[in-house]
Amino acid sequence: MRRPDARPLYVQVEAILNDRIVSGSWKSGQAIPAEPELAAELGVSAGTLRRALARLEQRHLIERRQGRGTYVAQQTSQQALGQFFRVRNLAGRPVDPETVITAVTTSPASEEEARRLRLAPGEEVHRIDRSRVFEGEPRIAERISLPAAFFPNLTLPLAPKQLGTEIYVHYRNAHGIIVVQAEENLSATAATEADAAILGCPVGTPLLLIERVTFDAAGRPVELRVSRLDTRAHRYAVEIA
Amino acid sequence: MRRPDARPLYVQVEAILNDRIVSGSWKSGQAIPAEPELAAELGVSAGTLRRALARLEQRHLIERRQGRGTYVAQQTSQQALGQFFRVRNLAGRPVDPETVITAVTTSPASEEEARRLRLAPGEEVHRIDRSRVFEGEPRIAERISLPAAFFPNLTLPLAPKQLGTEIYVHYRNAHGIIVVQAEENLSATAATEADAAILGCPVGTPLLLIERVTFDAAGRPVELRVSRLDTRAHRYAVEIA
DNA sequence: CGTCTTGTGTCTTATACAAGACCATGCGAG
DNA sequence: CTCGCATGGTCTTGTATAAGACACAAGACG
Structure with a gap:
């Protein structure tokens, strides 16, 4: 009962966001909510969210651009x-x-x-x-x-x-x-x-x-x-x- | 004169540590100083140092083990x-x-x-x-x-x-x-x-x-x-x- | 057409606690 | 007394939080 989910929080967040992309609730090419907003919604700190986003970016599931926002990767x-x-x-x-x-x-x-x-x-x-x-x-x-x-x-x-x-x-x-x-x-x-x-x-x-x-x-x-x-x-x- | 080095600090730190390994001043298999000590010596925060170390680990130049320390990777x-x-x-x-x-x-x-x-x-x-x-x-x-x-x-x-x-x-x-x-x-x-x-x-x-x-x-x-x-x-x- | 404002991601710092590894101390069994 | 080992202290890296300065992009405004 000690550990509802033994994985680090940033991995859990990564999985949640991964699901949103796979399930299609975030469409391809679409911008996802800004970092502070998304962090608040998920109830985690900005740093933890950023760590999850960095992993998604490494897997080519999202694309991030400073000043513009974060987008679900388009399979161009x-x-x-x-x-x-x-x-x-x-x-x-x-x-x-x-x-x-x-x-x-x-x-x-x-x-x-x-x-x-x-x-x-x-x-x-x-x-x-x-x-x-x-x-x-x-x-x-x-x-x-x-x-x-x-x-x-x-x-x-x-x-x-x-x-x-x-x-x-x-x-x-x-x-x-x-x-x-x-x-x-x-x-x-x-x-x-x-x-x-x-x-x-x-x-x-x-x-x-x-x-x-x-x-x-x-x-x-x-x-x-x-x-x-x-x-x-x-x-x-x-x-x- | 605005930017003595345009690269992010964590990249500069990575380069410094990379040099120490390549030049042999840190020997293969040897433990490197603990995070707080090294951060103080380099004059950066622990977070920045950790980011540099993470990149070196990804390149297989160092190995980190929780509780033990950080070691220059041995080419086993x-x-x-x-x-x-x-x-x-x-x-x-x-x-x-x-x-x-x-x-x-x-x-x-x-x-x-x-x-x-x-x-x-x-x-x-x-x-x-x-x-x-x-x-x-x-x-x-x-x-x-x-x-x-x-x-x-x-x-x-x-x-x-x-x-x-x-x-x-x-x-x-x-x-x-x-x-x-x-x-x-x-x-x-x-x-x-x-x-x-x-x-x-x-x-x-x-x-x-x-x-x-x-x-x-x-x-x-x-x-x-x-x-x-x-x-x-x-x-x-x-x-x- | 330049400048300002606003919204975004990026970098750096700081702090706290969790978890793994190691070691010295010291207690108890023999 | 000596051996074995449990225990706790302390050092390490790992995780999570928060806050502020900065850089970049886009649109509004003069």
């Missing part, structure tokens, strides 16, 4: 690209990808998909097959698997243009799913005939195989993405700090 | 392994690598080495060729290039055992170089005959090619490392937050 395609897209050209500069969607299907999850997305056996997933084009050349062939339960009516608004630009923006705007974290496993593989046809490379060309699981702000896995990157003219960049 | 092999070694087995667990050194040479830097390590043309580098063995099987073939200017007498203490365990520990203990950051570029390549001989795989097997440049606490590049990972039984794991 620029921001999502910088945060999650690690492909660079040989000069080390980010590339600006175009997207071509080739197929969208829905069917029960494979064993692999169920495991990675923590789905029950038999649950359905949507699958999006697409290729990504850099400077006129197709360089990535990928398949995206989404739990159908999280993405109802995915097929309806699926104009290729919609999903092309940046799919995480679409997740957020159309389905309210805020992507904050991803785990990737990288390996090398040889191009199959299907890969070769998409990427325009010889069969057997070494490709960088990227298996990504993406998580939302509540920690649920919401996307499995398997990409095959042709590294003849591009690299996957990692910073370790 | 465990810590370095967790921080910089991203290879996992197929179950997702970290592997415990052994190391076999095959050659150590010194000669003028190649064009590539000079560019990545920011060396003048003609400057010398040491090169260490080694392989890394997981669970009895050689899985990585790599070459490490070090600016000779930063690593005098490298060849003398170069008992394979010394460099085997974790080379960053050796850098720190023998040369005072504190490694804090790395940039990696990943691509896929086919195993050459030399790779095949080391890794015991067929020529042409797709390998994960990892090009890493490592930086010290002063931001200088101190190591270029080119690794070829056999991904038949292992993966390279990345977390994006």
Whole structure:
């Protein structure tokens, strides 16, 4: 009975604010109340509130600007690209990808998909097959698997243009799913005939195989993405700090 | 004249403490003065000092433990392994690598080495060729290039055992170089005959090619490392937050 | 078009108490 | 007497509060 919640107060406040964003009671791009006001409402000191806000900012859930206010982060395609897209050209500069969607299907999850997305056996997933084009050349062939339960009516608004630009923006705007974290496993593989046809490379060309699981702000896995990157003219960049 | 130093005070304090660690006036593993004492010496408030210490801790330059004190981080092999070694087995667990050194040479830097390590043309580098063995099987073939200017007498203490365990520990203990950051570029390549001989795989097997440049606490590049990972039984794991 | 006012986040200081770690003291069992 | 160990004192970092000076942005006003 001593400790109703053992976590530090600033962590509890962070969780409360996190919920408000995830639940949508604070909309994307909207300004949130000023610090003194919010601190008073929550019954904590300004310092404690600031500590919670700093953590939310580090997780890219809010943006703060001195003199202006604090805003719920918008999943702009620029921001999502910088945060999650690690492909660079040989000069080390980010590339600006175009997207071509080739197929969208829905069917029960494979064993692999169920495991990675923590789905029950038999649950359905949507699958999006697409290729990504850099400077006129197709360089990535990928398949995206989404739990159908999280993405109802995915097929309806699926104009290729919609999903092309940046799919995480679409997740957020159309389905309210805020992507904050991803785990990737990288390996090398040889191009199959299907890969070769998409990427325009010889069969057997070494490709960088990227298996990504993406998580939302509540920690649920919401996307499995398997990409095959042709590294003849591009690299996957990692910073370790 | 208005602003002798435009940076916030806590950043200036961070820089001062950073210098003390880099210059060696605070030794590795040693306890640093308690907060009130240090704050008084630097002429800042406890809060400001704490903010600087928090940043140093985030960069893994110090370790703080409630009740005990604050210590200059030791580059233990465990810590370095967790921080910089991203290879996992197929179950997702970290592997415990052994190391076999095959050659150590010194000669003028190649064009590539000079560019990545920011060396003048003609400057010398040491090169260490080694392989890394997981669970009895050689899985990585790599070459490490070090600016000779930063690593005098490298060849003398170069008992394979010394460099085997974790080379960053050796850098720190023998040369005072504190490694804090790395940039990696990943691509896929086919195993050459030399790779095949080391890794015991067929020529042409797709390998994960990892090009890493490592930086010290002063931001200088101190190591270029080119690794070829056999991904038949292992993966390279990345977390994006 | 500049200046002022107002509202916002940022920095710095100060104080108090909580919690973890360590150590010396001293009591009690053997 | 000696050993073992509980206990409390004291040092450490961690958490929470409060208050004021400052910097930046935007709109109102002259």
